[in-house]
Amino acid sequence: MKLLVPVKRVLDYNVKPRVRADGTGVDLAGSKMSMNPFDEIAVEEAVRLRERGVATEIVVVSIGVQQCQETLRTALAMGADRAILVLTEAAPEPLAVAKLLRALVLREGPRLVVLGKQAIDDDMNATGQMLAGLLGWAQATFASRVEVAAEADGGTATVTREVDGGLETIAVALPAIVTVDLRLNEPRYASLPNIMKARKKPMETLSLGDLGVDVTPRLTTLRVSEPPVRKGGVTVGSVAELVSKLRSEARVI
Amino acid sequence: MSERVREVMEYDVVVVGGGPAGLSASIRLKQVSPGASVCLVEKGSEIGAHILSGAVIEPRALDELIPDWRERGAPLDTAATDDRMIYLTAKRAVRVPLLDTVMPHMGNHGNFIVSLGDVCRWLAGQAEALGVEIYPGFGAAELLEEDGRIVGVATGDMGVTRSGEPGPGYAPGMELRAAYTLFAEGCRGSLSKRVMARFGLRAGVDPQTYGLGVKELWEVPAAQHRPGLVQHTFGWPLDHRTYGGSWMYHFGENLVSYGFVVGLDYPNTWLSPFDEMQRLKLHPAIRPHLEGGRRISYGARALSEGGLQSIPRLTFPGGALIGDAAGFLNVPKIKGTHAAMKSGMLAAEAVAEALADGRPAEPASFTARVRASWLWQELRGVRNIRPAFAKYGTIVGAAYSGLDAMLLRGRAPWTLRHRHPDHAVLDSAAASTPIDYPKPDGRLTFDKSSSVFLSNTNHAEDQPVHLVLRDPARWRAVNWDRFRSPESRYCPAGVYEVVGADGVGEAVGADAVSGPRLQINAQNCVHCKTCDIKDPTENIDWAAPEGGGGPNYIGGM
Known part of the structure; x- marks a missing residue:
């Protein structure tokens, strides 16, 4: 069974985002970029599914600039078999990404697409769901546990989902989309020997035209601003003072 | 395994x-x-x-x-056009005249201000x-x-x-x-x-003798940005026995690189390079350049000064x-x-x-x-210039530098030596004059923790501590009793923290019994290596932590 794992190149989670002075977006110039952490979890889960004998091939795909190759190399070093880069200078919105992924699904024929529940840059949490809708496939989102029973021409994924107030376990028929949550697994390191080996794994580059998808934006960004600066706290001397401040200054009791 | x-x-x-x-x-x-x-x-x-x-x-x-x-697009975009060397007193700034004539090797004509x-x-x-x-x-x-x-x-x-x-x-x-x-x-x-x-x-x-450079990157309003300006200062706030000074470069898109280097052969155990760098920003030679801007990055690194x-x-x-x-x-x-x-x-x-x-x-x-x-x-x-400052102090050292460069053109028949490694020249707490640094104002001057935050420093949590005291017992007897924990001041990232210090006599809990002890917050480390250099008995060993850890300096830094 073939798996498709889309990965996104985002501002590294260690780097504090900084809004450009003109308010048009986040300044990414020269900043460290890396794989969206949720997508790392998706790659890890795919590799584990192959290690368990469920999957036979893992194809990773990224959509974006040339440097997305680095992100794909990381996924290959973690254990994916081959990579596809859809090259574009645009930053496609979730619907356009879902359409591109649909085209790739039709081309590659995976029975399961595993991807992060959202990207840490725009927090859209939409691509997986839209892809399921476009393909008419079942979807299991926010997975914290995934078990797949594949059969020759079908099969089932049993997925435990993190929902408000607890866990929900559902079974979806394959082919299906699974979006993964934080607690599903702890991704392995891309070790140096595996990074070296990944340099020799195949990587294909496609253009938007190859997939015939229009990525013209449908959203307009009006303004990006940083959250208001948090005011410093004060140390109170006694419970009585705390109560008095809560009452007179914070006015919450 | x-x-x-x-x-x-x-x-x-x-x-x-x-x-x-x-x-x-x-x-x-x-x-x-x-x-x-x-x-x-x-x-x-x-x-x-x-x-x-x-x-x-x-x-x-x-x-x-x-x-x-x-043609290959190297990011050397801002030519250095206006070059100033300034001697500071607490209130005043005196521009060193005829710098290009006296010390042509110091001129910056043809050079570029960059993010390295x-x-x-x-x-x-x-x-x-x-x-x-x-x-x-x-x-x-x-x-x-x-x-x-x-x-x-x-x-x-x-x-x-x-x-x-x-x-x-x-x-x-x-x-x-x-x-x-x-x-x-x-x-x-x-x-x-x-x-x-x-x-x-x-x-x-x-x-080898070293310096510690502590740096901030600022984004300033376009109206006060003067791309190509290169300004160096020496003198205040350091005393004449301490080598160092500030740099300030206007470059790129409204960026200002500001920083301070202190020679790690400084004798005063109370000195904090970080706080020297902070308080200098309040001086009229620096303040107008940064005021109204925002600080976007911070970091520190030791450098070799022995020549x-x-x-x-x-x-x-x-x-x-x-x-x-x-x-x-x-x-x-x-x-x-x-x-x-x-x-x-x-x-x-x-x-x-x-x-x-x-x-x-x-x-x-x-x-x-x-x-x-x-x-x-x-x-x-230029081999005699740095040791001249160590030997004669700031004023005479500067005068010597001028003479060495102008009259001898660097061909002095003598070579001044570096006599002592930096760790061996720290004075005890009793013999050093305490320094009263101003409290950070949160706009122009800052504390260490909000600074380290801007270095995007991270180390994988569950890993061995990469900063180790070779002999843990020596800290109390030497670092605390004699020098009052210089590491808690020279470390620009707040890695070294004394816990229970007030406690000799009045602390609560376990600290009251054990007295002050050293807490090592290794996850803050920006890999500057100063502790490895300056610890009075070379008791701190800096080893490489897990790969990928440490600061993540942004573009422009």
């Missing part, structure tokens, strides 16, 4: 460190010996992540390495295009030696837990073997230090030291990038020759190449 199986890769040359020296060496190697296999490892999460410099760079070495760097991190990212692209394999995120942690020859390095294990046991994600390090290994770790490299000790490379040379007298033997069986790992920095010029690059290029030429000539143990021609180069002439000409 009792047995540890490490994979092995063989290269012709392994380079440790992805700064200007290591990258220039890799590029030169592939230029003169295209068939050679070259591997470069870098402990930062990407090339540039750990690069911290002012920086005004002289393009001389770059002109030689990549003559068409302009961005320059290194660009150099890495050039190197990769030539076929250099670059692996950031992997720190060299171990020397590999066979039959008295260094045969490469091993990267550190990943996924080791705090207790030193392999964790669930454990991945053993890898052996990178090479005919020649070039150590380009920068100032006070952890493996360079071991190589120097192993082969006695420092025999017969002066002790010619302190450069060790450069080659050893199996490799060479290059860049600031060896100490190639021109202190009076306040520049090291061109020197680091040139030393890397010369080492590469020597290594290429050795590769083609039966691979003798040492790439020995490196030393002769350095001595025949403009780099040696340049360092020789």
Whole structure:
């Protein structure tokens, strides 16, 4: 069974985002970029599914600039078999990404697409769901546990989902989309020997035209601003003072 | 996991460190010996992540390495156009006159204000295009030696837990073997230090003396941005026994690089380089440049200030030291990038020759190449200036510098020595004058924790502490009782914290019983190496943490 794992190149989670002075977006110039952490979890889960004998091939795909190759190399070093880069200078919105992924699904024929529940840059949490809708496939989102029973021409994924107030376990028929949550697994390191080996794994580059998808934006960004600066706290001397401040200054009791 | 199986890769040359020296060496190697296999490892999460410099760079070495760097889009965009050297008193600023006439070597005409991190990212692209394999995120942690020859390095294990046991994600390090290994770790490299000790490379040379540079990157309103302005100050707030001063460069898109270097041969144990840097911003020579702007990055790094007298033997069986790992920095010029690059290029030429000539143990021609180069002439000409400041103090030292440069043109028949290593010159707390630093205002001046936040520093949580006291008992007797914990002041990242200090007598709980103790917040470490240098008994050992850890300096830094 073939798996498709889309990965996104985002501002590294260690780097504090900084809004450009003109308010048009986040300044990414020269900043460290890396794989969206949720997508790392998706790659890890795919590799584990192959290690368990469920999957036979893992194809990773990224959509974006040339440097997305680095992100794909990381996924290959973690254990994916081959990579596809859809090259574009645009930053496609979730619907356009879902359409591109649909085209790739039709081309590659995976029975399961595993991807992060959202990207840490725009927090859209939409691509997986839209892809399921476009393909008419079942979807299991926010997975914290995934078990797949594949059969020759079908099969089932049993997925435990993190929902408000607890866990929900559902079974979806394959082919299906699974979006993964934080607690599903702890991704392995891309070790140096595996990074070296990944340099020799195949990587294909496609253009938007190859997939015939229009990525013209449908959203307009009006303004990006940083959250208001948090005011410093004060140390109170006694419970009585705390109560008095809560009452007179914070006015919450 | 009792047995540890490490994979092995063989290269012709392994380079440790992805700064200007290591990258220039890799590029030169592939230029003169295209068939050679070259591997470069870098402990930062990407090339540039750990690069911290002012920086005004002289393009001389770059002109030689990549003559068409302009066409290739090297990020040298702001020419230095307005150059000022200012002597400060607490309230006033006096511009040093006729600087270009007296000390032409200090002039910045033809130089560029850059982000050295961005320059290194660009150099890495050039190197990769030539076929250099670059692996950031992997720190060299171990020397590999066979039959008295260094045969490469091993990267550190990943996924080791705090207790030193392999964790669930454990991945053993890898052996990178090479005919020649070039150590380009920068100032006070952890493996360079071991190589120097192993082969006695420092025999017969002066002790290295260091400085600590603490830097902030500001974005200022366009109206007060003056691209091309290069300003250096000396004098206040340091006393005459302490070497150092500030830099401020306007460059790029409304960016101002501001920073402060303190010579680590400072005697006053109460001195805090971080707080000197902060309080200087309140001076009228600095304040108007930054006020109204916002600080966008912060970092710190030690640098070598010993110059010619302190450069060790450069080659050893199996490799060479290059860049600031060896100490190639021109202190009076306040520049090291061109020197680091040139030393890397010369080492590469020597290594290429050795590769083609039966691979003798040492790439020995490196030393002769350095001595025949403009780099040696340049360092020789300024060799007496830094020690003059140490010997005579700021005012006389500055006067000496002027005379040395103007009358003797650097050809003085004498050479002033560096007598003592920096760790040996700290005065006790009782003999030092306490310094009353102003409280941070949160707009122009800041505390350490909000500063370290801007360095994007991160270390994987559950890993062994990479800063270790060789003898933990000595801290109380020496560092606390005699010096009142200088590490808690010189560390620019708040790694060293004294817990229970008020407590001698009045603290609560366990601290009341045990008294003050040292808490090491290793996850804050920005890899500046100052503790490894300045601890009074050299009791702190800086080892490379898990690869990818440390600061993540942003573009422009």
